[in-house]
Amino acid sequence: MLPTDLLLTCHPQTQTECRRVVQKTLDAILHVFSNSKAYEGLTPQDLKQAIRLETLLPDGGMGFDRVLAQVAERILPNLLRPSSCDYMAHLHSSVLLESIAAELILTVFNQSMDSWDQSPAATEVELEVIRHLCTLYGYATDENRKTENDAVDGAGGTFTSGGTQSNLMGILLARDWYCREKLGHDVRQLGLPDGYRRLRIYTSEISHFSMEKSAHLLGLGYDAVVHVPVDAHQKMDVWALQQLMQSDVDAGNLPFCVVGTVGTTDYGSIDPIHGISALCQKYGAWFHADAAYGSGVIMSSKYASRVDGLALADSITVDFHKMFMLPISCGVFLLKDSRHFEPLSFHADYLNREEDEEEGYTNLVGTSLQTTRRFDALKVWIAFQTRGKNGWSNLITTCIDNAQYLYERLSQLSDFDVVTQPEISSVVFRLNCGDNATSNQRNKQIRRTLLHQYGIVVGQTVWQGCVCLKFTLLNPLITREKLDELIALIESLK
Numbered sequence: 001m002l003p004t005d006l007l008l009t010c011h012p013q014t015q016t017e018c019r020r021v022v023q024k025t026l027d028a029i030l031h032v033f034s035n036s037k038a039y040e041g042l043t044p045q046d047l048k049q050a051i052r053l054e055t056l057l058p059d060g061g062m063g064f065d066r067v068l069a070q071v072a073e074r075i076l077p078n079l080l081r082p083s084s085c086d087y088m089a090h091l092h093s094s095v096l097l098e099s100i101a102a103e104l105i106l107t108v109f110n111q112s113m114d115s116w117d118q119s120p121a122a123t124e125v126e127l128e129v130i131r132h133l134c135t136l137y138g139y140a141t142d143e144n145r146k147t148e149n150d151a152v153d154g155a156g157g158t159f160t161s162g163g164t165q166s167n168l169m170g171i172l173l174a175r176d177w178y179c180r181e182k183l184g185h186d187v188r189q190l191g192l193p194d195g196y197r198r199l200r201i202y203t204s205e206i207s208h209f210s211m212e213k214s215a216h217l218l219g220l221g222y223d224a225v226v227h228v229p230v231d232a233h234q235k236m237d238v239w240a241l242q243q244l245m246q247s248d249v250d251a252g253n254l255p256f257c258v259v260g261t262v263g264t265t266d267y268g269s270i271d272p273i274h275g276i277s278a279l280c281q282k283y284g285a286w287f288h289a290d291a292a293y294g295s296g297v298i299m300s301s302k303y304a305s306r307v308d309g310l311a312l313a314d315s316i317t318v319d320f321h322k323m324f325m326l327p328i329s330c331g332v333f334l335l336k337d338s339r340h341f342e343p344l345s346f347h348a349d350y351l352n353r354e355e356d357e358e359e360g361y362t363n364l365v366g367t368s369l370q371t372t373r374r375f376d377a378l379k380v381w382i383a384f385q386t387r388g389k390n391g392w393s394n395l396i397t398t399c400i401d402n403a404q405y406l407y408e409r410l411s412q413l414s415d416f417d418v419v420t421q422p423e424i425s426s427v428v429f430r431l432n433c434g435d436n437a438t439s440n441q442r443n444k445q446i447r448r449t450l451l452h453q454y455g456i457v458v459g460q461t462v463w464q465g466c467v468c469l470k471f472t473l474l475n476p477l478i479t480r481e482k483l484d485e486l487i488a489l490i491e492s493l494k
């Protein structure tokens with residue numbers, strides 16, 4: 001007798017067991033959603049105790065039902081619930097209901113995107129989703145090529161684990177392109193060129209830390225990253241960028257890449273896309289747009305113009321696990337001219353034989369840093385069609401409108417200082433409690449109090465030496481009344 005609780009097969013008993021396991025799990029999950037709080041769990045010390053196991057690997061298995069009961073008791077109540085309207089700390093979203101279905105499907109079938117024979121329909125779905133995303137972000141694909149300047153092979157892209165990986169890909173392909181085109185040097189084959197210490201990446205002083213990480217991983221080091229000052233609106237100062245690039249050129253350095261942030265992690269500020277593009281043209285540098293946060297803005301008919309010109313970038317980071325509310329992980333890297341993927345192509349006899357590709361079996365391993373890779377494209381396929389243009393526009397517009405409302409309210413109140421007017425859905429502010437040291441202390445305390453006494457999770461950051469609180473509004477269910485209540489609560493904690 002074969003075990004029926006091992007794998008889902010054509011055998012009816014395994015299907016009954018699968019249904020039971022999924023149903024029981026769902027019941028345990030729903031049980032935890034009995035109130036609206038974001039976090040009601042234990043403090044760090046108590047949690048460590050609660051999670052401690054005598055052994056992870058008992059001699060005899062406990063069976064799924066007992067393990068689920070234990071998970072339901074110890075783990076689930078201590079998980080954060082990002083769908084709560086009391087959660088607004090990070091660029092970390094709740095998940096749309098249809099994406100739960102998508103995750104179930106992609107887990108059950110467990111396709112791996114590296115080769116066609118591991119993911120037949122999934123490969124075609126990813127290609128199709130990428131094709132439509134290229135169009136959405138203004139890139140020409142081989143089918144919608146409009147001008148002679150559009151790349152012959154058209155734009156392309158790949159799903160990634162998120163913004164960090166997408167940014168690494170942008171800077172990697174920029175480096176390899178620059179060294180090949182400008183220095184006649186093949187980095188893939190030969191490693192870094194002589195004088196590689198002169199290569200320079202420019203990005204604003206408040207860009208994401210994945211720029212430094214990428215510079216390290218790519219053998220260039222943190223010192224290759226030039227930090228460009230931001231203006232009062234937290235946007236890259238393009239005049240300063242021009243000065244920095246020019247003085248580097250004068251000093252014999254090699255500006256190969258500018259990363260513009262389209263939605264900074266803290267403020268949601270959008271760097272001047274057209275100005276950066278013009279300087280990249282002038283100095284012959286690659287323009288990578290880190291739109292991990294701001295990529296969602298394009299869905300809002302009211303606010304899409306704020307990301308105008310995104311297609312001027314040579315490559316774009318898009319994250320679907322932030323504004324788009326799809327489950328982690330779900331990121332995309334888009335490339336204006338897909339020929340630049342070449343340095344990532346690789347042929348392995350066991351995986352992606354060249355003769356297969358000539359016959360139309362697309363193996364996506366050649367456009368990714370990963371080998372085994374999730375079928376995350378299904379989440380976008382399902383969620384985009386489920387809600388349509390109007391549904392999406394409403395979701396994103398609501399979040400941006402909420403941030404604007406919060407900004408206006410806080411600006412009217414003398415107890416609060418707001419750093420800058422939001423362009424997307426983050427508002428950074430602080431409760432003014434007298435001198436800077438006192439204010440820093442009080443704002444830190446307020447964040448802890450909100451977390452442990454009220455189950456409300458807000459963010460915290462530092463702006464010019466001032467500790468600030470941060471509302472990152474990614475949940476379209478948050479209402480203005482809710483925001484008013486929160487402001488009143490924070491004021492009462494002064």
Ligand SMILES: *Cc1c(COP(=O)(O)O)cnc(C)c1O
Binds near residue numbers: 162290
């Ligand atoms: C979140 C974020 C990233 C990193 O993306 P992950 O998906 O977390 O890897 C990069 N850049 C910006 C601007 C971000 O906000």
